[in-house]
Amino acid sequence: MTEVRERTSKGVTAIYRHPLLVRATHWVNALCLLVLLLSGLQILNAHPAFYWGEVSHFDRPFAAIEATTAANGDLKGQLTVAGARLDTTGVLGASKSGGDQLQARAFPSWATLPGYLDLGAGRRWHFAFAWVLVINGLIYLGFALGTGRTRAMLKPTREELRGLGRSVLDHLRLRFAHGEEARDYNILQKLAYLAVIFGLLPLMLLTGLVMSPAMYARLPVLADLFGGRQSARTIHFLVASGLVSFFVVHVAMVIAAGPVNEMRSILTGWFVIRREKP
Known part of the structure; x- marks a missing residue:
């Protein structure tokens, strides 16, 4: 000891x-x-994006961080988990990484x-x-x-x-x-x-x-x-x-x-x- x-x-x-x-x-x-x-x-x-099993089923992820375009053309960040969707604009999916404009990026540059x-x-x-x-x-x-x-x-x-x-x-x-x-x-x-x-x-x-x-x-x-x-x-x-x-x-x-x-x-x-x- x-x-x-x-x-x-x-x-x-x-x-x-x-x-x-x-x-x-x-x-x-x-x-x-x-x-x-x-x-x-x-x-x-x-x-x-995350999957379960051996291979990736790209159309059916278990969870995903995505960038989408709204009807007005604005870029939006979105977190999807088991079908539930959460707006994460500015943090995940779409964030300002070294500029004034939102960029399609899962995680911001500082992270x-x-x-x-x-x-x-x-x-x-x-x-x-x-x-x-x-x-x-x-x-x-x-x-x-x-x-x-x-x-x-x-x-x-x-x-x-x-x-x-x-x-x-x-x-x-x-x-x-x-x-x-x-x-x-x-x-x-x-x-x-x-x-x-x-x-x-x-x-x-x-x-x-x-x-x-x-x-x-x-x-x-x-x-x-x-x-x-x-x-x-x-x-x-x-x-x-x-x-x-x-x-x-x-x-x-x-x-x-x-x-x-x-x-x-x-x-x-x-x-x-x-x-x-x-």
Whole structure:
């Protein structure tokens, strides 16, 4: 198990929660996921539609982002999901990307890498940082398993699982642990991190491999696991959306729980606990 260091002074206890390697892999992961998101949207711009199964039925997408022309000639953006249509003009389908006029483009220029339409460049950015993410993730996982960090910090106890409902209500009310209760991750943090590390990230990797022509040719069984290549593509996008949602909630909780202490923890490793007054 990783040795826990702490120091106490004037009613304040500082715990060395995050070793250097954990902090480094955290920020590399953050950079990789940002580049993968922006480059992934660039790739998706080439064909912003989703299907289920092995092949694309272009006339029957499960979901699609489209640009349409209204009766008055104006360009309109539209999101279609399972037959339901939503006007997304200005954001999706039709947006102002570097000019005053609306352009037919699934995602605006500020949300893609590169900003201009370039499928080849988007793929190069995406595949390069996908490998960086995989290598970085394996380094973190090897360290976490080898030092017992996964068991010590992320494994929920039965008592914590029984208090899951109460923890959910506390978070909804923005009530966070203080004092000694804040020493360890709470049950929601543990479950979220476990879901990302052992669920979403591996699923994103596997579905991404299915979309690689070389890997698909060598291991077609991967596509079968997800019900077809197009199904894997759809799942890949949904998993990416789940990671974005996790990131948004993660940042929101950092701000709500105390951004100074939380940022100090991930930058220096030291997490501060203040004793509650009797």
